[in-house]
Amino acid sequence: MPRITMIEAIAMAQAWELAHDPSVVVLGEDVGRSGGVFRATAGLMERFGSDRVQDTPLAENMIAGMCVGMAAQGLKPVAEIQFMGFVYPAIDQIVNHMSRLRHRTRGRMSCPVVMRMPHGGGIHAPEHHSEAVESMLAHVPGIRVVCPSSPARAYGLLLAAIREPDPVVFLEPTRIYRYVKQDIADDGAALPLDVCYVLREGEDVTIVTWGAMTVDVLQAAEQLAARGISAEVIDLATISPIDSETILESVARTGRLVIVHEAARNCAVGAEVAAIVAEHGLFDLVAPIKRVTGYDTVVPLYRLENEFIPSVVRIVDAVKEVIE
Incomplete structure (x- = not known):
């Protein structure tokens, strides 16, 4: 049973889902060859290939829009927004399309998207890198907002988020990405959403x-x-x-x-x-x-x-x- 940090737990959860569900696709800025700005996708492109782990341009609105299109065609995209302060260009797609696809199609379609993003300050980042605007997203009907506080909860809740048929914004507290290590069995066991x-x-x-x-x-x-x-x-x-x-x-x-x-x-x-x-x-x-x-x-x-x-x-x- 590995003893790992939250950032490693997040990478491990994505790897589990990529390995066990062929519809899962990881995408975002620098998530492939670089392994993500915080290394949350380290090693995934090497293991699963560039078709399953895709680097994108610096275009958050495009990333979110791609996720909606992928989800509508049966995929389960897991996208990374490098910092929560960069989510604003993607709000159009999240609010107007991602959150409404099930309602718009009267239940015929769902939108199984996970939007991962670092959350909050405490790492001495420059402007627009320390946002904590969860209430803005929590206000949107059709969007589930999740924020873990430990490696074990990050692993279990991210697995549950990827398996959820409706969109989930997954906020990752940057300040404790590497704060503590926990023993986590890489067994694919999800934790329940919607509970304290x-x-x-x-x-x-x-x-x-x-x-x-x-x-x-x-x-x-x-x-x-x-x-x-x-x-x-x-x-x-x-x-x-x-x-x-x-x-x-x-x-x-x-x-x-x-x-x-x-x-x-x-x-x-x-x-x-x-x-x-x-x-x-x-x-x-x-x-x-x-x-x-x-x-x-x-x-x-x-x-x-x-x-x-x-x-x-x-x-x-x-x-x-x-x-x-």
């Missing part, structure tokens, strides 16, 4: 998060435990649709909710989580809901990047505030 994962049980407060912020939240939970505060940590994992049942059950036990995400605060997914609890679990709350988020500004260059991304200190302080 309770990473740590607690009694005093529920903390909901996803992606790279999961690492910081778990560190904060350790510090809180040393202060006698028991925090339950929930990894959202599938950002859209949200598994509201798991969140509501947790809040019913703890009575408090803190939501942590890297994206800017305004109209973010965290606001939807808060709305779900306010609508369906208001009388379980013993304190107001608290959000710890990025700021409503463009992600700054690397000197201030760590000021933008919520810190462990900010998370601990927010939990102490709702406890008090």
Whole structure:
């Protein structure tokens, strides 16, 4: 059983599907000979050939459009957008065609596309390389949005995404691509989509998060435990649709909710989580809901990047505030 990083788990999941499903095709900028800007497709072209692993021009709208055409003809394209900040040219195809193919054909056709893209900051990248705009995509009907937080979940959720008959945007938290290694059996076992994962049980407060912020939240939970505060940590994992049942059950036990995400605060997914609890679990709350988020500004260059991304200190302080 190999002990691998998240980026290696993502490559391994793609290799499994390429080997076991002849309809799977990997495409994107530099995914072939170079193995991807982060090496998420390393070795795939050598193993499966240029017909199955295809380098494309620097044209995100074309990549997404090709995916729609491939999916309509029975293929399962897995496309890489090099950084989430480059997704905007592809929005036309994602929103107007990819998300609507099943509806447009009254169920006669589906669109089994996976759009992979690095998500968030923390790697000292220049402008347009540190975006976290998951709420923009989560708002689109017909699009599933997934964001793993560990190598094991990246492997299992990517397998499930590729097998899903409708389009999936698969966000990969750049900051933890190589943060930790886990033992993962390359057995093709997928994890379920559309469910949250309770990473740590607690009694005093529920903390909901996803992606790279999961690492910081778990560190904060350790510090809180040393202060006698028991925090339950929930990894959202599938950002859209949200598994509201798991969140509501947790809040019913703890009575408090803190939501942590890297994206800017305004109209973010965290606001939807808060709305779900306010609508369906208001009388379980013993304190107001608290959000710890990025700021409503463009992600700054690397000197201030760590000021933008919520810190462990900010998370601990927010939990102490709702406890008090």
